[in-house]
Amino acid sequence: MLRVSTDRxxxxxxxxxxxxxAAAIVALALLALAGPAYRSGLLELSSAFGLFRYGAWTGLLVALLALPVAGLCLWLGRAHQSLAVALIALLIGAISVGLPYSWLQKARSVPPIHDISTDTEEPPAFEAIAPLRxxxxxxxxxxxxxxxxxxxxAYPDLETMILNVDRNTAVEAAVHVAQSMRWILVDVDAPEGRxxxxxxxxxxxxxxxxxxxIRETTRGSELDIRSKSRVGRSDVGANAERIREFRARLEARLQEDMP
Structure with missing residues (x-):
């Protein structure tokens, strides 16, 4: 009886x-397609997030089922190909649930805000961009x-940058950095420093x-930057990371330009 059961x-x-x-590949595909489907306008944001959730849950289910299948392959022996396939499914399933989990953990580690400014008392105002929003x-x-x-x-390091260059030099360097980060420039007003x-x-x-x-000072200039999301209550830290990257690149750019 055991022989028959084992054979089956x-x-x-x-x-x-x-x-x-196959299910693991579907789970990973759901995750991968969620962003492009929203970006191209095929899905609303809620539907795209739905794909994201389905991919994560499918990946979790695959990972949970792949473990006993892999264990049976090891126990029965002479099922090396099945073992390899089950382990690959386990890996893809773990990735499919791991990526959303890491994103969720990151979202929980930052405040649910989407408007970040180095000057919170007098934040720079949007003018040219206002109609676009x-x-x-x-x-x-x-x-x-x-x-x-x-x-x-959450981000005590995000403060006004004090620069030892004049406003025009700072504007030129800031424009260069913005372009290097592949931002779409909407307006550059050098005389106003905006x-x-x-x-x-x-x-x-x-x-x-x-x-x-960018404002003139007696010793050079000072720069404030504000980054704000158009949608979403939480930016999952994206705006703060963008400001940090900009600041680091600007400092490096100004160092390069120094004689």
Whole structure:
């Protein structure tokens, strides 16, 4: 009786392994397609996030089922191909659930805000970009003191940059850095020291708007930068990361230009 049962299990193991691999590929495809489907306008944001969730749950289910299948392959022996297929399915399933989990953990580690400025008392204002945000769920106005408080607690390093170069030099360097980061420049007003641009995220294609304000000082200039998402309550830290990257690149650019 055991012999018959073992033979049947051995017979169905390849089928189970390949089905799990197919399901794992589907899970990964759902994750991969969620962003482009929203970016191209094929899906609304809620539907795209639905694909994302389905991919994660499918990946979790595959990973949980692939473990016993791989264990049976090892126990029965002489099922090396099925074992390899089951392990590949397990790996893809783990990736499909691991990526959304890491994204969720990151979202939980930052405040649920989407408007970040190095000057929270007098944040740079959007002017040229304001009409482009007319239909955006997040209004163009600064989010307010509660957002400022959460930002100060989460990102205390984001402060006004003090530069030892004049405003024109700072504007020129800032424009160069914005272009190197592939932002779309909307307006550059050198006399006023104002730069406005739009950054697009790679996967979902979210539009985040940036305004840079550069003021003359007695020793050079000071630069403030504000980055704000058009959609979403939380930016999952994207705007703060963008500002940090800009600051680092600007400092490097100015160092290169020094005699």
């Amino acid at each position: 299990v051995r017979q169905w193991l390849p089928v189970a392994a390949w089905l799990l691999l 007319a239909d955006a769920p997040n209004p163009v106005a600064y989010a307010g003191e509660e957002t400022a408080r959460q930002q100060r607690e 730069i406005e641009a739009t950054a697009t995220t790679r996967w979902f294609g979210f539009k985040d708007d940036v305004v840079i304000r």
